[in-house]
Amino acid sequence: MVLFGSDTIRKIIILSLTFILSILVIISNKENDLLILVNYNNPIRKGFSPNIQSYNGILLAKEVVKPLKEMEQELKNRNIKYKITEAYVSVKMQEIRFKNLVNKYLKKNLTKKEALKKAASIQILPRYSEHHTGLSIDFEGDKELYNWLESNAYKYGFILRYPKDKKSITKYEYNKMHYRYVGKSPARKIRKNNLCLEEYLSKEEK
Ligand SMILES: [Zn+2]
Numbered sequence: 001m002v003l004f005g006s007d008t009i010r011k012i013i014i015l016s017l018t019f020i021l022s023i024l025v026i027i028s029n030k031e032n033d034l035l036i037l038v039n040y041n042n043p044i045r046k047g048f049s050p051n052i053q054s055y056n057g058i059l060l061a062k063e064v065v066k067p068l069k070e071m072e073q074e075l076k077n078r079n080i081k082y083k084i085t086e087a088y089v090s091v092k093m094q095e096i097r098f099k100n101l102v103n104k105y106l107k108k109n110l111t112k113k114e115a116l117k118k119a120a121s122i123q124i125l126p127r128y129s130e131h132h133t134g135l136s137i138d139f140e141g142d143k144e145l146y147n148w149l150e151s152n153a154y155k156y157g158f159i160l161r162y163p164k165d166k167k168s169i170t171k172y173e174y175n176k177m178h179y180r181y182v183g184k185s186p187a188r189k190i191r192k193n194n195l196c197l198e199e200y201l202s203k204e205e206k
Helices: 006-028 062-077 091-107 112-122 143-156 164-170 184-192 197-205
Strands: 052-055 058-061 082-086 136-141 158-162 175-181
Touching (some): 062 143, 143 184, 158 164
């Protein structure tokens, strides 16, 4: 008994292949935008879900793992000690941190408004942290580490995200710990022209 003609079977096969192909396209499109801007004025969009990978006990955007490994190898070769204290932070996690801080102040008898204000002065508001991208890393170490990172991190695609002389633009104090992965070519340009990410992006748009 023939249920389907060969034409029907061919159609089913083509439809299935199209379906599989479109799924593959969706998966491969889940690439992280290496130049995404998250700052005081640009919260991460709702539903943003970067492609996160676990590496040495931390979570990072998958694109960052290889360059970080390379940079770590060089730090090891030079016997420079360091610790990674923060990498990917989900919006949910930042919400919990923020809420805990607000609760702490509420317990100290501050009003809701006062507690919120105080918490916001210490903790970055959920959705406004660059760590949500999975592209940011905080390094902890001594002077040798910070000097080396400032001079060399760009070779691996990382930039010092909040430089000394850019506070008026970034709205952040100089932060020697916080590095951001942008890729090698942008990092080189940013470093060579003494730019911060905001300046680089506005120049690229023109
Ligand atoms: Zn940071």
